[in-house]
Amino acid sequence: METIHNPIKMSAAELSFLWATYLNDTMSVCVLHYFLQNAEDPEIKLLTEHALELSQQHVSIIKRMFINENITVPQGFTEHDVNLKAERLFSDIFYLKYIKNMAGGGLAGYSRMLPNIYREDIKNFYSKALTSALELERKATQVALEKGLAIRPPSIPYPQKVEFVHKQSFFLEGLGRRGSLSGTEISHLHFNIETNQLGASISTAFSQAAKTKKVKNYFLRGKEIAIKHQRVFKDYLEKNSLPVPPGFEQEVTSSVDSPFSDKLMMFHFSLMIYAGIGNYGIAISESQRSDLVIDYSRLNAEVLKYSEDGINIMVANEWLEQPPLSVDRKNLTKRQSL
Incomplete structure (x- = not known):
């Protein structure tokens, strides 16, 4: 396959967002793979498979972007970070709550990133990721509702008239x-x-x-x-x-x-x-x-x-990968004077 280089260089925001997303999704791939080893409920298992597929797609797309532009691909997390044969640590109910929370986090994260992205291919990637996260959260909520596991926030009385605040103490x-x-x-x-x-x-x-x-x-x-x-x-x-x-x-x-x-x-x-x-x-x-x-x-x-x-x-423990950084001008000056 021919390598295609985008003529527009990634901005600091775009590079950093993709870098962080790659780490997050390689972690999710490990976690969700493990969940699938012992998930029993058919609907929750299907939801987990869908979440795993989305994370795998993200990893593949970002890796291809980095390789095409000669950007070092982060190590992230691999099969060495997960033991698929380990005994069961969580129930299916936990998996459902976890995926709903994960999808909600994706909605918050992607919506925060999008206004700072200008390159069309990266904006398209995060736009699709946002839509996918919304759909995943919707499906997780529906499964939780059907199983009687959804915990809705409390209700309060509907306003019956227009009122204004009269005291600053409010x-x-x-x-x-x-x-x-x-x-x-x-x-x-x-x-x-x-x-x-x-x-x-x-x-x-x-x-x-x-x-x-x-x-x-x-x-x-x-x-x-x-x-x-x-x-x-x-x-x-x-x-x-x-x-x-x-x-x-x-x-x-x-x-x-x-x-x-x-x-x-x-x-x-x-x-x-x-x-x-x-x-x-x-x-x-x-x-x-x-x-x-x-x-x-x-x-x-x-x-x-x-x-x-x-x-x-x-x-x-050398577990923290260093994110993309700006040029350290002060350090360059010191090295030049040696």
């Missing part, structure tokens, strides 16, 4: 001044409880499966943080007599047979942490109660510190 003095929560605030609380429940479940599984003590302890600490954050968010809902979504840590088996390398599990957890930081940031920007903003801010600071400790573990 926005700035939520500490005990406004007892009710807005629909947006409820939505963020519900969503962040669910994502922390996923984090607690995965940290439970990974702590059981991790091979090294430092990595195992890191996941156990992550579980403690996820449970703590759930308590904070649940308290807001419970004080407003709103239902709290049930956890699903019970969907993790008692297996200690590791299906994934410690490198893959640490990378996977770092992605979840970064997504959580972004989720909290959006919640801060859309919350109109000062107590909520304060809680999200302090919890975000805790997650950032935890993330830094995880990066240190990855660097110490």
Whole structure:
């Protein structure tokens, strides 16, 4: 096949997005391949196969783009990072919740990337990826609804008349001044409880499966943080007599047979942490109660510190691939003067 070079060089954004997507999807290929080894429910298995096919397509397309433009292809994750013969670590219900969350993350990520992409072939790639993620999320939601596993956010009364805010305390003095929560605030609380429940479940599984003590302890600490954050968010809902979504840590088996390398599990957890930081940031920007903003801010600071400790573990073990960087002009000048 003839190699085709695009005359337009990738921008920093386009190169970085593709590089990160390649790593994420090679990880997903490993994880979803393992899921398929023991998935039993026909609908959930079909959904998993569809998710795997999408990740494989992404890896193939990005790899071809990089090769065509003489860009070093990242190592990412390979068959050496997954043990398909490992005992079952998760239930089918977990697979369904995981894929729904993964598709939601794709929707958020691709929609954030697209406005910063100008090259037609790359824009087409991410446009199709966004559409595919939307379809995957829709299918996952439908399966969850049909199986009675979908946990919808709480309902609130429909407005019966137009009303205006009369006191500044509605926005700035939520500490005990406004007892009710807005629909947006409820939505963020519900969503962040669910994502922390996923984090607690995965940290439970990974702590059981991790091979090294430092990595195992890191996941156990992550579980403690996820449970703590759930308590904070649940308290807001419970004080407003709103239902709290049930956890699903019970969907993790008692297996200690590791299906994934410690490198893959640490990378996977770092992605979840970064997504959580972004989720909290959006919640801060859309919350109109000062107590909520304060809680999200302090919890975000805790997650950032935890993330830094995880990066240190990855660097110490040479598990963290260096992303594409700009030219270090200062270093070039120093080398030239030697």
